[in-house]
Amino acid sequence: xxxxxxxxxxxxxxxxxxxxxxxxxxxxxxxxxxxxxxxxxxxxxxxxxxxxxxxxxxxxxxxxxxxxxxxxxxxxxxxxxxxxxxxxxxxxxxxxxxxxxxxxxxxxxxxxxxxxxxxxxxxxxxxxxxxxxxxxxxxxxxxxxxxxxxxxxxxxxxxxxxxxxxxxxxxxxxxxxxxxxxxxxxxxxxxxxxxxxxxxxxxxxxxxxxxxxxxxxxxxxxxxxxxxxxxxxxxxxxxxxxxxxxxxxxxxxxxxxxxxxxxxxxxxxxxxxxxxxxxxxxxxxxxxxxxxxxxxxxxxxxxxxxxxxxxxxxxxxxxxxxxxxxxxxxxxxxxxxxxxxxxxxxxxxxxxxxxxxxxxxxxxxxxxxxxxxxxxxxxxxxxxxxxxxxxxxxxxxxxxxxxxxxxxxxxxxxxxxxxxxxxxxxxxxxxxxxxxxx
Numbered sequence: 528x529x530x531x532x533x534x535x536x537x538x539x540x541x542x543x544x545x546x547x548x549x550x551x552x553x554x555x556x557x558x559x560x561x562x563x564x565x566x567x568x569x570x571x572x573x574x575x576x577x578x579x580x581x582x583x584x585x586x587x588x589x590x591x592x593x594x595x596x597x598x599x600x601x602x603x604x605x606x607x608x609x610x611x612x613x614x615x616x617x618x619x620x621x622x623x624x625x626x627x628x629x630x631x632x633x634x635x636x637x638x639x640x641x642x643x644x645x646x647x648x649x650x651x652x653x654x655x656x657x658x659x660x661x662x663x664x665x666x667x668x669x670x671x672x673x674x675x676x677x678x679x680x681x682x683x684x685x686x687x688x689x690x691x692x693x694x695x696x697x698x699x700x701x702x703x704x705x706x707x708x709x710x711x712x713x714x715x716x717x718x719x720x721x722x723x724x725x726x727x728x729x730x731x732x733x734x735x736x737x738x739x740x741x742x743x744x745x746x747x748x749x750x751x752x753x754x755x756x757x758x759x760x761x762x763x764x765x766x767x768x769x770x771x772x773x774x775x776x777x778x779x780x781x782x783x784x785x786x787x788x789x790x791x792x793x794x795x796x797x798x799x800x801x802x803x804x805x806x807x808x809x810x811x812x813x814x815x816x817x818x819x820x821x822x823x824x825x826x827x828x829x830x831x832x833x834x835x836x837x838x839x840x841x842x843x844x845x846x847x848x849x850x851x852x853x854x855x856x857x858x859x860x861x862x863x864x865x866x867x868x869x870x871x872x873x874x875x876x877x878x879x880x881x882x883x884x885x886x887x888x889x890x891x892x893x894x895x896x897x898x899x900x901x902x903x904x905x906x907x908x909x910x911x912x913x914x915x916x917x918x919x920x921x922x923x924x925x926x927x928x929x930x931x932x933x934x935x936x937x938x939x940x941x942x943x944x945x946x947x948x949x950x951x952x953x954x955x956x957x958x959x960x961x962x963x964x965x
């Protein structure tokens with residue numbers, strides 16, 4: 528089907544800058560954009576949608592999250608990361624079943640779709656449940672099974688998480704016409720041993736895969752790695768071959784100048800998670816310096832237990848403000864830069880070169896923001912509205928590969944009521960017992 532979206536403010540492009548079409552027309556043929564202009568097309572479309580009073584932006588890419596953790600939303604609040612993770616989160620996660628993980632994932636998909644996210648990068652257990660949910664709902668996702676090792680005597684070839692990771696790749700990579708991609712993952716330096724990382728990195732490189740890691744999220748993590756190994760976490764991973772493949776490093780709050788130059792040299796993308804880093808008291812990633820060095824920096828929400836939402840417009844807003852504040856320079860994070868972080872840079876971090884911006888020939892992945900709310904008027908600077916004013920609740924439409932997933936409050940590819948009931952049941956079983964909540 529060919530569909531025309533007309534009379535909208537359209538943010539065309541992204542790489543090198545945005546062009547604002549104040550009364551724009553965006554045409555979709557199948558799964559791709561085939562028309563963009565401020566003039567109506569000469570050739571008619573099968574269907575036309577009048578989008579007056581909206582702004583069309585590229586689909587938001589949540590480049591680092593843990594979707595099933597919606598079931599842990601609010602758990603362990605007001606704790607530092609190490610205590611939050613080891614004393615609270617891990618203990619609850621040990622009780623999760625595949626059915627619970629599926630329920631938490633689907634709740635997360637509703638939340639992300641309703642806030643304009645078209646693609647996400649996820650790190651969690653039982654990722655086949657997430658893969659099936661994504662395939663069913665129409666979103667895009669890069670998924671991985673995190674590899675960990677807490678036994679220094681364990682042989683790498685005996686690590687069951689490595690085997691599960693490889694099996695996931697063989698089964699789901701590029702499923703759904705490429706909507707689902709499978710990455711590889713080492714959870715973090717402090718949750719894995721050097722022999723396992725080295726063994727696994729070699730396997731990833733052989734498959735030309737992408738590696739997803741947590742890196743220098745806290746000062747404690749960073750300093751203890753230096754104490755143990757005499758090198759920073761970034762150098763530790765690099766020396767073990769983890770950056771000899773395409774890599775994605777989440778957080779990078781405490782990276783050094785040398786670390787950042789190493790990441791740039793190895794082509795590692797960084798995912799900035801401002802809400803999570805602030806809630807857990809981890810600090811502020813040196814994003815302005817990363818951008819100055821030429822690193823590809825994307826945005827992510829992290830999980831709902833450390834955020835506590837999956838609202839990418841909120842991450843875009845925070846990333847646009849907080850660095851101005853701590854640097855004392857209001858020019859370091861222009862709106863166009865942070866919007867690219869939330870869209871095009873995230874798509875690149877996922878290895879999706881065919882999306883992330885509104886251009887003819889790119890995949891039709893976009894969201895429509897309502898301009899009718901009082902906080903979105905007047906529309907004098909659309910980029911400023913997108914970065915500083917827009918809320919997740921302003922999203923009225925989300926489109927992936929030309930397919931409308933969400934339209935003015937209605938989920939078109941998911942049964943929201945059933946998802947809520949499944950999530951309620953999972954929460955009851957996880958925290959209270961066997962009986963279900965109705």
